[in-house]
Amino acid sequence: MLSAAQIKHLTSLQLKKYRQKYAEFVIEGGKILAEALQEGVEVKAVIATPEQLDKCRLLAGNIPVLEADEKQMKNISSMSEPPGILAWCSMRKASEMQQPDGWQLALDGIRDPGNLGTIIRTADWFGVRNILLSEDCADIYNPKTLQSSMGSMFRCSIIQGTLTDLLRKANKPVFAAAADGDSMDQLRTASGVLVIGSESHGISEEVKRVCDHSVAIPGDGRTESLNAAVAAGILLYGMVN
Known part of the structure; x- marks a missing residue:
């Protein structure tokens, strides 16, 4: 389960200044997550609702998968109807x-x-x-x-x-x-x-x-x-x- 500190951090990434500060961002949805993994994006963790956990574990491989309930997912999601799958990612370096x-x-x-x-x-x-x-x-x-x-x-x-x-x-x-x-x-x-x-x-x-x-x-x-x-x-x- 997500900790309070993780929820606070992931929620902060909805704002540009924190994305830039930590060089991190969030993506939402299974399709975009699959694209990110295929293209070598560094995914720090995948967050999923209980209904999406099995799907995410198959998709994520060795990447940590954290469970979030619906209330937590709504807090960290930028979407009005969260898809139940969210990934915590690192930005690519300019080099x-x-x-x-x-x-x-x-x-x-x-x-x-x-x-x-x-x-x-x-x-x-x-x-x-x-x-x-x-x-x-x-x-x-x-x-x-x-x-x-x-x-x-x-x-x-x-x-x-x-x-x-x-x-x-x-x-x-x-x-x-x-x-x-x-x-x-x-x-x-x-x-x-x-x-x-x-x-x-x-x-x-x-x-x-x-x-x-x-x-x-x-x-x-x-x-x-x-x-x-x-x-x-x-x-x-x-x-x-």
Whole structure:
């Protein structure tokens, strides 16, 4: 059974400042746990309700499995209807992140964690697994980001920092998604970085200055902007096809 100290600690990980302080985070649900284990995420312990204990023991292998009753699970879960399976994980170190050849995706000011997770999942689908984030993007370990990415973030190398510096270090042509950009045909190249901004503010002026090209999604122009996740899906499809 979980101790009071463990409950307090796991509950604190719902907040970004404690996730950063301890370099730990929580994932919820059997599917995401299976994805995390498959991708080598360090899982410190699995927490399960009595009904889920046998399933978790099979899934967890040598990882400790701790029992929690429904009240305890509701306290430590970020979800209104907890799935009954929760994992206490360690963040990957920056040194474990890779900078592979090929395409990279850069996100500027994507503050909504659900949108961020959806974009990560979409990029993973299209095989673009190196992602750069501006400092004002949502936290990748936010529970909503983790849930909406559906485990995709564990397959991706995600680096967050000063985006202009990250783009310069990429040493590749940089393509900005912009309403007044040129044809998406430009994306039919072997390597580059695609930058997508938020639907409300677009790409910042500082980031625009380090972009080499701009690309636009064709449309009739009567809608001011597309949702960032929708735009990412269209551009990623154009990029890999």
